[in-house]
Amino acid sequence: MYTRRVYKILDMAKWTRFSTFLFLLIIVVPIVLHQFFDLQWLKIPWTPLALIGTAVAFVIGFQNNAAYGRIWEARKIWGGVVNTSRTFAMFVQDMVTNEYCEDEVSDEEIQEEIKTLTYRHIAWMTALRHAMREPRKWETLHREKSNREWHKDMPPPEKITSLKDDLICYMDQEDMDYVLSKGNKQTAILYRQSHHLRRLKERGLIWEFSFLQLEGVLEELFTLQGKSERIKNFPYPRHFATLNHYFMWVFLLLLPLAIVPQFSEIGQDMMENHPFVGTHFVWLSIPFYLAVAWVFHTMERIGRTGENPFEGSANDVPISTISRGIEIDLRQNLGETKEEIPDQFPMVYDTQM
Known part of the structure; x- marks a missing residue:
C-alpha cells in the first residue's frame, strides 16, 4: 500500500x-530583478492579492464540484446501461418461445434468434462507446503535452480499433450496411432491434405483452443513450471554464x-x-x-480534465471496461465457452479504460 502511494505521488x-x-x-525572474537589479519598488500589497486568491479558490472549487457532478452522472448512466442490458438479455431468453x-420452430432457430438479439445489443454498446470517444473541440485531452504522454501510454480501445472492425463480430452484413450508412449508428442499431422484435411478434415467437415489455426496455436504452450523448455533446459552460483559467493565471503571475x-x-x-x-533568505x-x-494550478487542471468524462483520459468513466x-x-449466459468470449480489456497503471 505504501509503495502504491509513492508511485501515485510520482x-x-x-x-x-x-x-x-x-x-x-516565474518566481526566479522577480527574485533576480529584486536582488541583482535593485528593483525593490517592483511589488504589490497583499490585500488585493488576497482578494484575488480568495475569488480564484472559490471559482476553482465551483468548477471541480461541477466537473465531479458530470463524472458521477455519467457513471450512474452507465450503471443503468449495465442493469438494463442484463434485463434485456434475460427477457429475450425467456420471452422468445x-x-x-x-x-412451431425448432429450438435451434429460437436459440439463433436469441443470439442475434443479444449480439445486436452488444453491438449497440460497442457503437455507443465509440461515439462517446469521438473528439470534440472543447475537450482538453490533447492540449497539454503531459496529457498526450499519458494518452500514448494508455489509449482507450476505441482509438486502437475502428467501429467497423468491432461491429463485424456482432451483426450480419445487412445490419452492417444499414448501421454504417447512418450518422447516429447506436440509434440505428436500436431501430433494427425493434424491427426484429416486431417480426418475431408477428410470427408468434413473442407474445404481444412480452413485445411491449421488450419495447419498454428499448425505450429505457434510448433514454440512457440520450443522457450519455447529452453529457458528451454539451460541454461545461465555456465562460466558466475559460474565465476560471485566466483568473488562476492572473493570481499566479501576480x-x-x-x-x-x-x-x-x-x-x-x-x-x-x-x-x-x-x-x-529571499530565495x-x-x-x-x-x-x-x-x-492552485493542479486543482484547476483536475477540474478541466474532469469536465468531459468520455474523452478517453485516465480519469474518465471506464465505459470500455463496463x-x-x-x-x-x-x-x-448464452452458454458460450471461455475460449469463445473475449477477455476483459487490461488495466494500465491500475487504471480501467
Missing part, C-alpha cells in the same frame, strides 16, 4: 512537471510580486544576527511559491 509529479518548471521560471407460435518582497523584508530583519541567512520564496502555485464486462456476462 505519477502526479510527472503529470505536472512542465507547469512546475514554468512556475520555477414457441408458446404462442402457430407454426503572486511573486508580493511574496518576494515579503521574504526580502524578513531577510533584512535577520541581517543583524544572521547576515548570511538574511542575505539569501526561500521559491519553494513557498512553487507549493502555492502547484496547488461494456466488455456486460458482453462477457451476456455471452456466458
Whole structure:
C-alpha cells in the first residue's frame, strides 16, 4: 500500500512537471530583478492579492464540484446501461418461445434468434462507446503535452480499433450496411432491434405483452443513450471554464510580486544576527511559491480534465471496461465457452479504460 502511494505521488509529479518548471521560471525572474537589479519598488500589497486568491479558490472549487457532478452522472448512466442490458438479455431468453407460435420452430432457430438479439445489443454498446470517444473541440485531452504522454501510454480501445472492425463480430452484413450508412449508428442499431422484435411478434415467437415489455426496455436504452450523448455533446459552460483559467493565471503571475518582497523584508530583519541567512533568505520564496502555485494550478487542471468524462483520459468513466464486462456476462449466459468470449480489456497503471 505504501509503495502504491509513492508511485501515485510520482505519477502526479510527472503529470505536472512542465507547469512546475514554468512556475520555477516565474518566481526566479522577480527574485533576480529584486536582488541583482535593485528593483525593490517592483511589488504589490497583499490585500488585493488576497482578494484575488480568495475569488480564484472559490471559482476553482465551483468548477471541480461541477466537473465531479458530470463524472458521477455519467457513471450512474452507465450503471443503468449495465442493469438494463442484463434485463434485456434475460427477457429475450425467456420471452422468445414457441408458446404462442402457430407454426412451431425448432429450438435451434429460437436459440439463433436469441443470439442475434443479444449480439445486436452488444453491438449497440460497442457503437455507443465509440461515439462517446469521438473528439470534440472543447475537450482538453490533447492540449497539454503531459496529457498526450499519458494518452500514448494508455489509449482507450476505441482509438486502437475502428467501429467497423468491432461491429463485424456482432451483426450480419445487412445490419452492417444499414448501421454504417447512418450518422447516429447506436440509434440505428436500436431501430433494427425493434424491427426484429416486431417480426418475431408477428410470427408468434413473442407474445404481444412480452413485445411491449421488450419495447419498454428499448425505450429505457434510448433514454440512457440520450443522457450519455447529452453529457458528451454539451460541454461545461465555456465562460466558466475559460474565465476560471485566466483568473488562476492572473493570481499566479501576480503572486511573486508580493511574496518576494515579503521574504526580502524578513531577510533584512535577520541581517543583524544572521547576515548570511538574511542575505539569501529571499530565495526561500521559491519553494513557498512553487507549493502555492502547484496547488492552485493542479486543482484547476483536475477540474478541466474532469469536465468531459468520455474523452478517453485516465480519469474518465471506464465505459470500455463496463461494456466488455456486460458482453462477457451476456455471452456466458448464452452458454458460450471461455475460449469463445473475449477477455476483459487490461488495466494500465491500475487504471480501467
